[in-house]
Amino acid sequence: MSTAGDDERTEELETLQSIYPELVLDAPFAAHIDLAVAPTIPLPVRFEPAQDVHRVAYLPPLRLEVDLPAEYPAEGPPRVKLSASFSWLPPDTVDRLEREARSLWEEYSGGQVLFAYVSYLQEAAETAFGLSELTLPDSVKTELLEFSKRMKRELFDKETFDCEVCLEPKKGSVCYRMERCNHVFCVQCLQDYLNNCIEEGDVNNVKCMSTDCGKLMPNGKKKERLLSPKELLQIPLSLQAVERYAKIKRKKKIEADPTIIYCPRSWCQGAMRTDKYPKIKDVREMDESDSEAEEPVEAPPEEQSTAPGPEKRFVGVTGMDRLAVCEDCTLAFCKVCLASWHGDFVRCEPRDKNQLTEEDQASLNYIMKNTSPCPTCSVPCQKSYGCNHMTCFQCKSHFCYLCGAWLLPENPYGHFSNPRNKGCYNRLMDLVEGDMGEGQAQFGGARGAEQMADFWEQEAMRIQNELNAQDS
Known part of the structure; x- marks a missing residue:
């Protein structure tokens, strides 16, 4: 009841x-x-x-x-x-x-x-x-x-989002939320953008596409984090594309580091082993700790020079500090003289430029004569088209292609309108068709010095030929 x-x-x-x-x-x-x-x-x-x-x-x-x-x-x-x-x-x-x-x-x-x-x-x-x-x-x-x-994905799939690129409303099941910043994009837009960056080797732009993303630094620049290989696989990108991304990113870091020495074997040329840039084994295990966008590496003060050479780079390198092992062919060699490892107690001298192979010397000569180095990371740059305001592909520094001077990001063109910059004044559009299109032009800075040295070398050869002709 x-x-x-x-x-x-x-x-x-x-x-x-x-x-x-x-x-x-x-x-x-x-x-x-x-x-x-x-x-x-x-x-x-x-x-x-x-x-x-x-x-x-x-x-x-x-x-x-x-x-x-x-x-x-x-x-x-x-x-x-x-x-x-x-x-x-x-x-x-x-x-x-x-x-x-x-x-x-x-x-x-x-x-x-x-x-x-x-x-x-x-x-x-x-x-x-x-x-x-x-x-x-x-x-x-x-x-x-x-x-x-699983819960996060299930709830996300049921929601509707406006993709920040195509601006179309999409169900969460065809979208991806960035792990660090929570910006949402449709998978198709993400894949198109990221695959294109990786295909072109522009790995410094493999990051969130939102203009609001990034941490504002005291100097007014934004520090943006690159996406980790693990997150790229979650979007998803193909394993082949992610492996290419990881390898190119590592290669750029190594090339920008003046402390890295390369194998002296002409058929190898692999980089030395280093804990700083461990060799890639499995990109599926590479998380955010491996993906930070790093500033260009600068050598310690005692290793810096306006014209860096072996004699400057290896000041104070003694004993086992000289030992390097190639990460590709495992050759043990000396960082100073680049000979096979000879032990701690053998005195050696840096190899001079005359010990370069003919092919290496030809490549070096071409780079010195036909490229302008970035003033921040020293990467050689060659212009194919456009004005002389350059942006470094690697570190994004603004600089003048003619004299190599660093330019203010907020007003890079003021350099070309300042009469005190005599070598660059009113020369913004010189070489508008690039080096190959218009031939030689007067440069300043390191490239200008190389250009002047080449000119006097040619003059000396011309005068010598005239004297030889008179004697005969």
Whole structure:
């Protein structure tokens, strides 16, 4: 025979089920519900014994089991039990949350409290129930992280976003959210842009496409982070494209580092082994720590010179500091004389330029005569078309192609309109068709010095030929 109390309990559970359809009735006066736990700020989780920390955005749901005794609601509180998969919620936190059911019942003076209690748990879940960090065994790490990743993707797929490139509304299932900045683009736009950058070797632009992205530095420039190979594979890009990206990025870093020595074997020319730029093994394991956009490498003060050469680079290099091992052919050689490794106690001298191969010397001569070096990273640049305001492909520095001077990014053209810059004044459009299109022009800086030296060498040869002709 039903009583008024039975009707109250039944009515409350039915009302709660109409609000939360996921509520499951287990018995006439018992039910359970799984409450999502998605903290507003991802919760740091430390996994022992490795002690690695991950910020988890979605935790396994909190299960609330409710049993309404006969004395509820007038004379007694509801009986509640809380639990979660992997037992991730600390026991003292569980006890505190369960005691809140009685506190609410007392506050409501014996009234119905299930809706208020569920609301309380949902609000507490947004702050991870007041936890600042979790410590869990390493055995649950994979499942917990996979759960968070799966939940994040499922919720994302159901939303609709405006792609910041094509500006069309797209379902989340065909979009990708950047890991660091949370900007959203459709996968097609991302793939088109990133594949094009990688194909052209422009790896310094493999980053978020949003104009709002990047950290503003004190000098007014934006420092933007490159995307990691692991994230590129998630977008997804092909493994072949990501491997090309990682290799080109590593190659550019090595080439910009004046401390790296190359194998003396003419058929190898591999870089020396270094922990600074470890050889790529598996791009699928390369995370964000390998993808920072780095500033051009500068040599220590004692290694810098206006005309760097071996005699400057190796000042103070002694003993085992001279040993280098090629990362490709494993040849052990001396950094100073480039001979096969001869031990610690053999005195050696730097090789001079006369020891370059004929092919290397020809390449060096061409570079010196036909390119202008970037004033920041020294990468040789050659203009194919346009004005003499250049932007370095590698480090993005602005400079003058004629004299090699560094230009202010906010006003690069002022250099060409200043009468005090006599060598470049009103010469913005000189060589508009590039070096190959218009031939020689008067340069300044290092290229100008090379040009002048070549001119006097040719003059000396001409005079010598005239004298020889007179003698004969």
